[in-house]
Amino acid sequence: MFFDTHCHIDFAELGDPQMTIQQAMDAEVHRLLLPATTQKSWANVTSIVSRFPSVYGALGLHPYFLSPDMAMTSSLSQLDDALKQRSRRIVAVGECGLDAMIDIDFQQQVTVFTEHIRLAQHYHLPLVIHSRKTHHHILSLLKNAQFDEGGVVHGFTGSEQQARQLIERGLKIGVGGSITYSRAQKTRRTIASLPLESLVLETDAPDMPIAGFQGKSNHPERLPLIFQCLLELRSETPDELKSQLWHNSCDVFQLPDTAR
Template sequence: MLFDTHCHFDFAPFVPIETSLVKAQAAGVSKILIPGTKAKGWVTISQLTQLYPQHLWGAYGLHPYFLHEKSASVLVALDKALAERNSNIIAVGECGLDGVVDVPAQLQEAIFVAQIDLAQQHHLPLILHCRKQHQRLFKLLKSSRFEFGGVLHGFSGSVEQVKPFIDLGFKVGIGGVITYPRANKTRQSVARLPVNSLVLETDAPDMPLCGYQGEPNHPAHLPQVLTCLAELRQENPLELAQRLWRNSHEVFHLNG
């Protein structure tokens, strides 16, 4: 059994949802976490997690890509949504910092810090998005004294880059990037990371695996990420899958 800890299952490529869910389950992916990206998506995530409570979990958050000058006013709505959430809404995110998007850094940091505070208030882990801002994001996390861990989503980098996050109690999301032979640095790094710090993800419908370029990604491809990870780490795939399953439940405080 596999847990896709980061899949935008509320996006259009997965309609009809039931068909997409059957396809994922046939591949052995029995649990999926849907991260939030903007306020108007939270209702859909809530509805999906209530329709399929044994298979879908969710998070509410504000992705740095979608921020604008009115985002600060949405934080009140986020607080309210978290207070009224159903039991399958288990994290805050995805949220963080992005050094590539055309959104002012000051705005990104303010909204991110506010979401850290909300996660702390509601005793929920964070799902972190970070591109080219790891040092700054870590500094903000550490200074907040955040206590509930979470997942650093979309790992692509070095052991040295993510070790501080692991030391803060975060897991590292491993996805399709490791299936690309050219991603040598990342492939070497995942072989060295402690196994208890790893979880699997697809980021579907984005981040297609090697060989699927130009196609929407799907949680049904997650077993191929597992196979590649097992090869890179020279571990038994079944034993590795069991460890990653436990890690996923531990970080989101779920019964496995």
């Protein structure tokens, strides 16, 4: 079985979540993690995970959707309330993090992400982390907070050194569609060299289209194609790889490992 540890099946591009989930199940993707991106999406994420047993959720504020005029104190206070009242199917804090490639005040991003770290620590939940060109900042903030609840750095495309530093902080590395592109040599070499116990699979659907599907919305049902590409980069057998990836995914989100 496969676990898509990062997909936005609440986005309109994917249409009816029930159909998306069924198509994923038909492709042996038996679990999905749905991270919220905005405060407005929390209710929908909570509703979806309550309706579909194969889907789990995370609540947070994505740096891309922050704005100069947002009431940060109020939004973060409401995030605290939402996490306090969460159902058992909300298993992480996120999507949250830092992004040096967007026109959002960086100090505002740091302030918001720091509060996500505090809340995750307080509620003993892992983080779902977005990071573009900010791995050193992410590491510094996690170290300063002595964060030890784990999580996933999703869509990782950094260096092997950065990946190993993140792994040392107890984080998993999200392996997505980037490895399906032959030109992504640095990322492919990094993912090939990391401990298998540190990896999880993801699609980031409807984003991060895989090779051969450029310009089209991504879907959780394509996770096995990412797995096949990972298999080409690794030395493990298909069964070893599939089993360990499932275990890693269940472990980081503190879910029962029903495949074993």
